[in-house]
Amino acid sequence: MSDDLEQIRRARMEELRAQGNKPTAGPGAGGGSNNDDAQQDMRTSLMSQILEGAARERLSRVEMVRPERARQVEELLIRMAQSNQLRGKVSEPQLVQLLDQISAQEDRSRAKIVYNRRDSDDEFDLDASTQKEQPNAHDEEEDDDDFFD
Template identity: 40%
Template sequence: MGDSELEAIRARRMAELQQQMGGQDVDQEKQRAEALQREQEMKNTMLAQLLDQSARARLNSIALVKPEKAKMVENMLINMARSGQVGGKINEEQLKGLLEQVSEKTGRSGKVKFDRRRLDSDDDDY
């Protein structure tokens, strides 16, 4: 066997090994993606059962602007439901209360404060 034949055999074997290893990684990645999708579907189903239409719309609007805050509220709602603290559908006003609780926990008031500085009269002379 010549060097070129050995190189061709080695290249084919390396390609086969990479294909086998890559196939396993792809399968694991598919399984992870499917598990995440199932988890998200279960979460959406629970939230649909917990929230009325206006509260769900508000939560979706918040998720567009502040996704981390919306996730915190979603997790809070799911935990409340699992522990039996929710006694029916949550309306928009109740959701606002939960949002205020989350804002207090995170330390952000959600209000913007403007600090306007006035110019001295000396600066007006150009």
């Protein structure tokens, strides 16, 4: 397994060197797609080394539905492999767990809108008028109690 990780490291170092030595092409230049294809091929080969077959299939299905989520998982797995956090190939249940963690993280980071509704002044006045009537009714009950004293 250490040989696989060493291959991943070498491939990543070559990728970084290639990106550092080449001038960045603007959007008008035609050479950008070749570089993208090479990066995609590199990513695919790394994923085949990191993931088991069932996990690769699941990730490809996720990529059909949510390409940005699949990209996040791929980047996370590559970082984990480079930092020796992976002990073996990632199985499908482990991949599902990673997907759940990323989903929960997105839910927490999503902005929430909270509506604070306050009572208007009219409602406050109505409540105050009913509260004034209740003490009077309460006073009458106290008068009844005084009768038996």
